[in-house]
Amino acid sequence: MDCPDKIQINDLVKISVQRYQAGEKEALDDIYQHLTQFCLRVISKTCGKYINPDDDEAGIISNVILDALDKYNFDRGSFTVYLGQAVRNRTIDELRKEKRRPSVTVSSLDTDILSSRTEEAVFEDIIDDIARKQEIQAFEQLLVPFELDFGELVNVSPRQSKTRVQAQRAAWLIAQDSELSSYVITKGMLPHKLLEKKFNLNRSILDRYRKYIIAAMLIHVHSLGYLKPYVLPVLEEGEQWLELKE
Amino acid sequence: MAGIKGIVMENKNGHTVILTQQGEFRRVIIDKPIEVGELYYEHSISPWKYALAAVVIMALTIIGTLDFFSVKAYAQVSDSLELGVNRWSRVVTTRALDDQGTALLQQTNLKGKKIDVAVEEIADQAVVQGDLEQEDTWKEFPLQASDKGNKDQEFIERVEQHMNKGLQKSIDKRKSNNNSDKGLKKGQEKNENKNNKDN
Numbered sequence: 001m002d003c004p005d006k007i008q009i010n011d012l013v014k015i016s017v018q019r020y021q022a023g024e025k026e027a028l029d030d031i032y033q034h035l036t037q038f039c040l041r042v043i044s045k046t047c048g049k050y051i052n053p054d055d056d057e058a059g060i061i062s063n064v065i066l067d068a069l070d071k072y073n074f075d076r077g078s079f080t081v082y083l084g085q086a087v088r089n090r091t092i093d094e095l096r097k098e099k100r101r102p103s104v105t106v107s108s109l110d111t112d113i114l115s116s117r118t119e120e121a122v123f124e125d126i127i128d129d130i131a132r133k134q135e136i137q138a139f140e141q142l143l144v145p146f147e148l149d150f151g152e153l154v155n156v157s158p159r160q161s162k163t164r165v166q167a168q169r170a171a172w173l174i175a176q177d178s179e180l181s182s183y184v185i186t187k188g189m190l191p192h193k194l195l196e197k198k199f200n201l202n203r204s205i206l207d208r209y210r211k212y213i214i215a216a217m218l219i220h221v222h223s224l225g226y227l228k229p230y231v232l233p234v235l236e237e238g239e240q241w242l243e244l245k246e
Numbered sequence: 247m248a249g250i251k252g253i254v255m256e257n258k259n260g261h262t263v264i265l266t267q268q269g270e271f272r273r274v275i276i277d278k279p280i281e282v283g284e285l286y287y288e289h290s291i292s293p294w295k296y297a298l299a300a301v302v303i304m305a306l307t308i309i310g311t312l313d314f315f316s317v318k319a320y321a322q323v324s325d326s327l328e329l330g331v332n333r334w335s336r337v338v339t340t341r342a343l344d345d346q347g348t349a350l351l352q353q354t355n356l357k358g359k360k361i362d363v364a365v366e367e368i369a370d371q372a373v374v375q376g377d378l379e380q381e382d383t384w385k386e387f388p389l390q391a392s393d394k395g396n397k398d399q400e401f402i403e404r405v406e407q408h409m410n411k412g413l414q415k416s417i418d419k420r421k422s423n424n425n426s427d428k429g430l431k432k433g434q435e436k437n438e439n440k441n442n443k444d445n
Contacts, residue, residue: 050279133283153271
């Protein structure tokens with residue numbers, strides 16, 4: 001699954017900005033979606049509320065992006081940081097201009113973005129959030145053939161940590177075996193007998209947490225980098241992997 | 247502050263689903279704007295802090311209780327009773343010094359009461375039992391406070407003031423009762439005289 005992480009998005013932006021400034025205007029198409037999402041998040045954080053692409057506050061985005069692309073040069077550091085500052089300043093200006101909200105001041109805007117943390121770190125986090133969101137959307141699509149969604153996963157998620165670790169272990173073992181993972185993906189079922197025989201897995205856990213195991217397995221199989229650490233089985237002290245049956 | 251950390255997986259109509267660090271999909275309520283993909287931190291008070299708070303509350307309760315029931319001075323009332331008084335001038339122990347005191351204690355419950363209220367009740371009860379005549383009140387009802395080795399003279403004086411106040415209240419009460427009785431008798435006599443004249 002091709003889900004760019006923060007570094008890949010940053011690299012893509014850097015290359016595309018270079019191409020754009022070199023006269024290749026189509027390069028903007030490659031990053032426009034990323035930049036729009038980034039700007040939306042900066043505006044959301046500045047205003048302290050969720051902003052949709054259709055909201056009035058989002059109307060400045062295209063102008064600010066084009067303006068930033070024209071004025072930016074690489075001596076100024078990262079383009080996303082530069083764009084983030086431009087969006088934030090413009091948002092504050094717009095809010096102050098609004099007669100409907102004359103009381104809006106810089107201090108009443110979101111504190112996180114103006115706090116002691118460096119702006120760069122805040123904007124980097126936003127890029128991370130965007131990359132994570134794209135991965136989650138991809139994961140959501142992967143769940144569809146199995147008639148699963150996040151609401152359902154809440155219901156089938158193991159509550160006890162020991163059980164959860166065993167379910168995660170099952171998912172991880174299936175993902176390591178291409179034959180087993182192909183079986184699960186194509187049939188939508190777990191090969192209970194084989195798993196019991198080969199990995200000595202608990203039948204009741206396989207039955208009860210089948211949906212959770214499939215979801216966790218999909219994260220491993222499709223190498224969803226942001227989600228993977230969350231479903232990796234972590235053994236508690238003194239706990240041992242069950243021996244594989246020959 | 248310990249808390250749940252996770253990724254926001256879904257945020258629809260106020261319902262947010264997060265994937266916790268332990269790999270659990272969990273539904274949470276978030277009261278601030280948050281988007282899919284953002285990291286979520288739930289600040290909750292760790293169980294250790296609850297336990298510590300419980301221990302502190304328990305310790306304060308025990309100390310407070312012990313302090314409440316510790317006698318700071320003894321108040322001797324009418325040579326018959328000895329009352330242990332705490333720092334808040336409340337009676338926490340009672341001891342009869344003779345049969346009259348035993349009888350008084352059987353009729354009254356003084357524990358927990360302010361010393362002035364306790365003395366007032368004792369004086370009232372003594373009159374009811376016939377141990378005390380109004381004229382004898384000050385003479386036959388000596389009040390005295392003594393410390394418990396802590397030599398807090400100021401506190402002793404304060405306790406004695408409270409005791410005198412209580413006794414004075416009792417005396418005033420009886421005086422007003424007697425006056426109203428006398429007034430009633432006079433009224434009755436006037437009525438009787440009037441009736442006799444009419445006849």
